[in-house]
Amino acid sequence: MLYLSVKYVHVIAAIFLFGFGMGSYLYLIAASRTANPQVIAHVAKMVVRYDAWITTPAGFIQIATGYWLTRLSGVPLTTDWVLMSLILFFIVGSLWLPVLLLQKRLLGMAADAVQCGARLDADYRAVYRQWFWMGVCGFLGMFVIVLMMVTKMTPGQWLQLM
Template sequence: MDYELLKWIHILSSTILFGTGIGSAFYMFMANRSKNLSAMYFAVRHVVIADWLFTTPSVIIQLLSGIGLLVTTGYDLSDTWVLWGIILYLCAGFCWLPVVWIQIRMRNMIKVALESDTDVPSEYWVFDRWWILLGSLAFPMIVVVFYLMVFKPD
């Protein structure tokens, strides 16, 4: 594949991945702080959808286009910036996978609470803390991956 097209795909998918992640996190965080069940349900339901429509394909495209760029440009997996980029990408992914499961559980809990006209169980707020923690760990990792991709330090 042409280098410029591959680079464009990589940049575009990283933009979609980062933008969806930070936007979803902001709206779900703010909805949860409101404690308004309808707002919380709206936010988490759409965050789950956004993960399937945008985040998941972007994660896959990032990996494939990144490997393609390495092959095309001749960089090696043992280059320090590449190695750290892959390690941080995988670590952020290991934070994201449980977050997907957590969001689905949170969505289901809110749905039950709305249908039964009750509050969410206390377990919901435990999931919220884990969701915040895992997102707070993954976010700086992705910022560093962006830095490594742009500056390629030795």
Template sequence: MDYVTVKWLHILSSTFLFGTGLGSAFYMLFTSLSKDVRATAVVVRYVVLADWLFTTPTIILQPLTGFYLIHLAGFPMTSSWIVWSIVLYFVAGACWLPVVWMQIRMRRFAQEAVERNEPLPPIYWRYLRIWVLLGIPAFFALVIVFYLMVAKPA
């Protein structure tokens, strides 16, 4: 593939990765805080689906296209912006993996609450707090990666 095509795929997949994450976080957080159990069950179900459809493929595509772009452009892998991009990408990933596990459990908790006609259980709220705390460093890590990809500072 030529450089422009790979770069386009890299930018497009980063947009899907970041956009899906930000959108999912916004809707899941604010729907949960509304305490509307039925709405929360629906939104959490779709957040889990969005992770499988959009986030997971882009998490795989990002490093593949990124490393190929580095190769095509002839950048040394030891460039500080590349090293920091990789480190921060792994930070975001390390935050995302437990979030995915929690979202799957939260989906079940919300669905069970709907079926029992009960409020969301305390464990749902405990997971939501951890989910938010993990989302904050993941968000900022990816914002910095975006900057590093564009600016490529020495």
């Protein structure tokens, strides 16, 4: 029963990590497309808050419960799919802190534009592009991690099956 309980928490954390992360990503993309600093500042404030309060803790819960599951099931951390999942998780995680910082910069730039009654400039668009492409890379990594968790195979093993 302990294993199933931990697995349940692990899956819920994955849903929160992926779901809230993707939701905030898409909301900030939609807000940025309006080019309206007031809309962007409002949405970015919520995105920064929810990523700090929900998405980030879900990542820590994900790694803790994943480790606990390997211990409970006796699966070594060196098992191909586990090791590759961990490596990819830490690569995606290494994108996360810069993404959070870029989100805060976008928020600050939009809030400053609102306060000054100005439009967003090329600096905003440059930071936004950086944030956008880091998000693309991060979510591609998350898709691969979830696929490995479900299939218990590495991408190389999937290709061998084709």
